[in-house]
Amino acid sequence: MKSFMSLYSSYCYALMRIVTGFLFLWHGSQKLFAFPIGMPGDVPAFLTYVAGPIELIGGFLVMIGLFTHWAAFITSGEMAVAYWMVHGTTALLPIQNKGELAVLYCFAFLFIASQGGGIWSIDSSMHGARRKAPGR
Template structure:
C-alpha cells in the first residue's frame, strides 16, 4: 500500500477513534455534573450555568460517542468549551497550565475539527449517508 491509499483507508477510521475517545472523556464530565458519578455528590440545579453545561456534556457527549448529528453537536460543544474557558479559566491566569483550562482548549479545537471534518467512517452519520460503515 502506498501512503495515499493508506491515508484514504485509515484517516476516516482514526478520525472516528478521535471522536469516540474525546466523546468518552467529555461524557464523563456530564455524568459527573448531572448524575453525580464519578465523585460529584451535589449535582447542580439543571437550569444553572453548570447544570446546562452538564446537560450539554451528557447529551452532546453521548451523541458524539455514537456519531449522530456529529457536525452540529461538535460545533455547539466547541462553542461551549470556548465559553467555559473564558468564563471559568481565563480570569484566573493568562496561562492555561496555571488556570486549569488546557482540557477546555483541547476539547474546543477537537470538536471544531470534528465539526469541519465530520465524524469519520465509524458513525451513525456515516451509515445514514452511505448506507454502510466503510
C-alpha cells in the same frame, strides 16, 4: 510513514471522535448525577443545568456519530465559553489557569465539527455512504 498512516487515517479519526465523545460525556454525567464521582466544592447552578446536559448529550452524539457537525460545534462553543468564564479570568495562559483540558476539548470538537461523523458513525449510515475522514 505518511503513506503508511494515510491508509488508516479514517480509522484513526473515527477512534479520536469516539474516544473524545466518550470522555466528554462523563463530565456531563458528573455534573448532573454526581456519577462516577461528585463535583468538588460548590458547583454553580449554571454548570449543572446548562453545561451538564450539553456535555452529556453532546458527548454521546459525537461518540455515536449522530448529528455530529452540530453536536461537536455546540460542545466546542461550550468549551470556549467555559474557558473564558472559569479559567480565563484568573490568568492568561492555559498552563497558568488550569484550562488546558477546556482548550483541548474546544479545538478537538471544532475539528470534529469541520469533518463530520466519518466512518463508524450513524451519520454515515443514514446518508448511505461513508464520509471521508481527513486526508482521504
